[in-house]
Amino acid sequence: MHVLIIGAAGMLGRKLSEGLVSDGKIGDRAIKRLTLADAIAPKVPHGFTGDAACVTVDLTAPDAAASLLHAKPDVIFHLAAIVSGEAEVDFEKGYAVNLDGTRALFEEIRLAQKDGPWKPRLVFASSIAVFGGDMPDVIGDDYFHTPETSYGTQKAICELLLADYSRRGIFDGIAIRLPTVCVRPGAPNKAASGFFSGIIREPLAGLPAILPVSDDVRHWMASPRATVAFLIHAAEIDLSLMKNRRCITMPGTSVTVKEQIDALVRVAGTKLADLIERKRDPAIELIVSGWARGFNPQRAESLGFKADKEFDDIVRIHIQDELGGKLPNLG
Amino acid sequence: MHVLIIGAAGMLGRKLSEGLVSDGKIGDRAIKRLTLADAIAPKVPHGFTGDAACVTVDLTAPDAAASLLHAKPDVIFHLAAIVSGEAEVDFEKGYAVNLDGTRALFEEIRLAQKDGPWKPRLVFASSIAVFGGDMPDVIGDDYFHTPETSYGTQKAICELLLADYSRRGIFDGIAIRLPTVCVRPGAPNKAASGFFSGIIREPLAGLPAILPVSDDVRHWMASPRATVAFLIHAAEIDLSLMKNRRCITMPGTSVTVKEQIDALVRVAGTKLADLIERKRDPAIELIVSGWARGFNPQRAESLGFKADKEFDDIVRIHIQDELGGKLPNLG
Numbered sequence: 337m338h339v340l341i342i343g344a345a346g347m348l349g350r351k352l353s354e355g356l357v358s359d360g361k362i363g364d365r366a367i368k369r370l371t372l373a374d375a376i377a378p379k380v381p382h383g384f385t386g387d388a389a390c391v392t393v394d395l396t397a398p399d400a401a402a403s404l405l406h407a408k409p410d411v412i413f414h415l416a417a418i419v420s421g422e423a424e425v426d427f428e429k430g431y432a433v434n435l436d437g438t439r440a441l442f443e444e445i446r447l448a449q450k451d452g453p454w455k456p457r458l459v460f461a462s463s464i465a466v467f468g469g470d471m472p473d474v475i476g477d478d479y480f481h482t483p484e485t486s487y488g489t490q491k492a493i494c495e496l497l498l499a500d501y502s503r504r505g506i507f508d509g510i511a512i513r514l515p516t517v518c519v520r521p522g523a524p525n526k527a528a529s530g531f532f533s534g535i536i537r538e539p540l541a542g543l544p545a546i547l548p549v550s551d552d553v554r555h556w557m558a559s560p561r562a563t564v565a566f567l568i569h570a571a572e573i574d575l576s577l578m579k580n581r582r583c584i585t586m587p588g589t590s591v592t593v594k595e596q597i598d599a600l601v602r603v604a605g606t607k608l609a610d611l612i613e614r615k616r617d618p619a620i621e622l623i624v625s626g627w628a629r630g631f632n633p634q635r636a637e638s639l640g641f642k643a644d645k646e647f648d649d650i651v652r653i654h655i656q657d658e659l660g661g662k663l664p665n666l667g
Numbered sequence: 668m669h670v671l672i673i674g675a676a677g678m679l680g681r682k683l684s685e686g687l688v689s690d691g692k693i694g695d696r697a698i699k700r701l702t703l704a705d706a707i708a709p710k711v712p713h714g715f716t717g718d719a720a721c722v723t724v725d726l727t728a729p730d731a732a733a734s735l736l737h738a739k740p741d742v743i744f745h746l747a748a749i750v751s752g753e754a755e756v757d758f759e760k761g762y763a764v765n766l767d768g769t770r771a772l773f774e775e776i777r778l779a780q781k782d783g784p785w786k787p788r789l790v791f792a793s794s795i796a797v798f799g800g801d802m803p804d805v806i807g808d809d810y811f812h813t814p815e816t817s818y819g820t821q822k823a824i825c826e827l828l829l830a831d832y833s834r835r836g837i838f839d840g841i842a843i844r845l846p847t848v849c850v851r852p853g854a855p856n857k858a859a860s861g862f863f864s865g866i867i868r869e870p871l872a873g874l875p876a877i878l879p880v881s882d883d884v885r886h887w888m889a890s891p892r893a894t895v896a897f898l899i900h901a902a903e904i905d906l907s908l909m910k911n912r913r914c915i916t917m918p919g920t921s922v923t924v925k926e927q928i929d930a931l932v933r934v935a936g937t938k939l940a941d942l943i944e945r946k947r948d949p950a951i952e953l954i955v956s957g958w959a960r961g962f963n964p965q966r967a968e969s970l971g972f973k974a975d976k977e978f979d980d981i982v983r984i985h986i987q988d989e990l991g992g993k994l995p996n997l998g
Binding site: 427446468469470477478479480481482483484486489492493496497499500503504579580581583 | 758777799800801808809810811812813814815817820823824827828830831834835910911912914
């Protein structure tokens with residue numbers, strides 16, 4: 337089978353590529369061809385023996401969708417997006433990439449069907465940013481979407497499009513609302529959620545970190561390892577079980593910032609907490625105040641999606657997968 | 668103040684125009700200018716003494732939004748849409764008018780603000796077709812939107828756009844989800860919901876009517892009179908009370924087809940029911956099976972929106988407003 341990953345150079349895209357190459361298959365079908373696309377050049381993971389291509393693409397270009405889809409891949413992972421902070425600052429760029437870029441992909445699949453039958457599986461990385469405003473502490477699967485960011489609005493719109501295109505048989509789509517990925521490895525990005533990872537990642541590297549919100553802020557998180565497993569599972573399962581409701585919240589771990597720091601201390605020692613400097617940022621506080629704190633993701637669980645067991649495990653996964661099992665020497 | 672009605676030649680647009688001319692004002696501001704736009708030429712209601720203009724416009728034309736908005740109206744009613752049945756048959760036309768046409772209006776307002784301050788009230792006619800699939804008998808205000816038609820998808824997307832543009836201060840928007848309007852006067856249109864009106868309207872005119880679904884189908888309805896009152900109320904109230912949740916379900920009357928016919932008989936006599944022929948249409952049954960049966964519209968009620976008291980009143984309103992109070996002579 338031929339797998340296309342759009343957004344393959346990002347953190348999740350790279351980990352997904354590696355995971356797919358490691359598995360060698362999706363369900364019981366071998367991955368023979370892999371196309372990796374992103375705004376900056378992606379890299380093919382070591383060890384892939386099939387045909388691989390890397391494509392640099394601007395999703396706002398008129399021919400972008402056609403160039404990505406002309407080979408009619410069997411599975412499409414669409415992870416590419418302008419992140420929340422940037423989409424809030426740059427209205428036009430956010431809508432151009434996150435809404436119009438995604439819709440152009442969907443349209444290209446619809447129009448290509450005039451050439452003959454082709455119905456790919458399409459896994460769309462949505463976000464819990466589709467929820468906003470005054471929310472209950474635990475949000476059920478049938479709770480409404482009232483995003484408080486343009487990013488969340490764009491994700492919610494793409495979910496609706498995906499469900500309609502799937503209902504019409506144009507592709508076999510599923511949108512999975514990813515929790516905030518934590519601990520996100522590498523350098524900070526422009527996402528307003530960046531500090532949830534920073535307060536764990538930086539101390540574990542022996543570096544100072546800024547905490548821009550109150551310790552009692554609660555949020556919904558999943559490790560990169562669990563998140564990649566969500567994406568692959570979404571490509572494998574029988575979507576007819578979902579009927580026309582193709583958009584679901586992924587399981588996660590609901591923790592406060594304080595509980596995050598307590599887990600860090602339990603796993604890696606008291607001294608690391610001293611590296612976290614509290615410095616409120618009203619702009620980030622405002623965005624984060626409109627985010628969900630927890631879910632009861634029964635539908636996803638009934639479909640076999642599995643979260644990390646507890647936040648301590650999320651800290652341990654970062655140490656194992658990113659730091660080779662090593663903790664900093666703080667003297 | 669200057670009022671623009673887009674979709675002014677349709678049944679609701681005409682009744683809204685008449686209602687506004689009759690009131691002479693919105694809130695405490697006199698209506699001095701009225702622009703009526705539609706795909707076919709609208710007419711200015713008798714008795715309007717201000718400046719009036721009628722515009723024929725194709726919302727899919729590149730200059731449509733600019734031509735409608737260059738005079739910077741204070742209140743915009745956007746009622747224009749491809750109806751549900753047609754949007755389901757003609758995918759491209761439905762998206763072009765219902766999504767792209769609406770988004771172009773929103774964008775035109777955003778871009779016009781570069782010329783100076785202008786923040787109109789924008790009242791968008793949404794629909795309970797944003798709900799779909801397995802639904803509870805009574806749907807609460809925080810229930811999710813999983814439309815089972817392209818029309819419902821397009822309305823749900825425009826709601827999200829309206830909320831985001833309002834949150835960003837581009838306009839002062841409200842989307843009101845109208846119940847199925849019943850009794851819709853005039854000739855049948857392509858809406859799959861047409862029979863809900865036909866089984867009342869045609870017998871009251873002494874004509875036969877087709878009932879394409881089972882007698883126990885339940886649905887959410889409002890009279891044209893109540894619906895016009897929703898639109899005008901939406902233009903008058905303080906929207907800051909809604910915070911960023913600008914999209915709400917209107918009150919209505921939840922009745923089965925049997926209860927509709929019983930009301931017809933109570934108000935207008937037993938013989939009229941004999942004019943209704945039962946002839947199932949699987950295509951219509953399928954669409955209608957994905958529609959909502961009832962709501963608990965607390966938010967709308969707390970904002971002062973008021974439904975008809977009972978279906979008998981809806982029959983009486985049709986007889987008063989459309990038939991001059993006269994019933995057919997069936998011999």
